[in-house]
Amino acid sequence: xxxxxxxxxxxxxxxDWDTMxxxxxxxxxxxxxxxxxxxxxxxxxxxxxEYAKSAVDRGLKAIIAGAGGAAHLPGMTASMTRLPVLGxxxxxxxxxxxxxxxxxxxxxxxxxxxxLAIGVAGAKNAALLAAAIVATSDEAxxxxxxxxxxAQTDAVGEDPKG
Ligand code: RP5
Numbered sequence: 001x002x003x004x005x006x007x008x009x010x011x012x013x014x015x016d017w018d019t020m021x022x023x024x025x026x027x028x029x030x031x032x033x034x035x036x037x038x039x040x041x042x043x044x045x046x047x048x049x050e051y052a053k054s055a056v057d058r059g060l061k062a063i064i065a066g067a068g069g070a071a072h073l074p075g076m077t078a079s080m081t082r083l084p085v086l087g088x089x090x091x092x093x094x095x096x097x098x099x100x101x102x103x104x105x106x107x108x109x110x111x112x113x114x115x116l117a118i119g120v121a122g123a124k125n126a127a128l129l130a131a132a133i134v135a136t137s138d139e140a141x142x143x144x145x146x147x148x149x150x151a152q153t154d155a156v157g158e159d160p161k162g
Pocket of ligand 1: 011012013014015016040042066067068069070090
């Protein structure tokens with residue numbers, strides 16, 4: 001694993017970490033250098049600006065952005081970088097993540113955010129999708145990703161009683 005992060009995982013609050021750490025775990029399993037940071041569209045807008053504007057020059061290949069409620073983080077990030085941005089709707093207390101999902105998915109044409117499922121499944125799949133993006137130009141990673149998928153398949157037994 002090189003030290004330079006290829007994938008950035010950002011989230012609006014420390015309260016999102018319980019969800020987003022599942023994506024970070026998968027990137028670690030796949031041996032992909034990554035970084036995890038709190039970057040809030042509402043509470044730290046200047047940090048978001050610096051993060052998104054510097055992402056290409058710092059060598060990131062994709063950004064995973066998780067947020068809940070009025071989840072502007074993925075969309076605002078996508079507005080300031082040409083890198084692929086994968087949005088993870090974090091499950092909110094008030095509306096169970098439907099607010100997060102719609103905030104992230106309903107982007108205006110021209111500023112795309114790849115929107116994943118609400119919660120842990122979304123965080124895991126964002127990591128796998130980011131890995132697949134990087135694997136298009138990294139043969140060794142492509143082989144690790146294929147092996148990861150084979151292991152998942154092999155772990156599915158046929159007998160529902162175990
Ligand atoms: C969003 O508000 C965060 O992404 C988080 O999901 C939600 C609640 O944040 P906290 O009040 O827990 O810090 O900005």
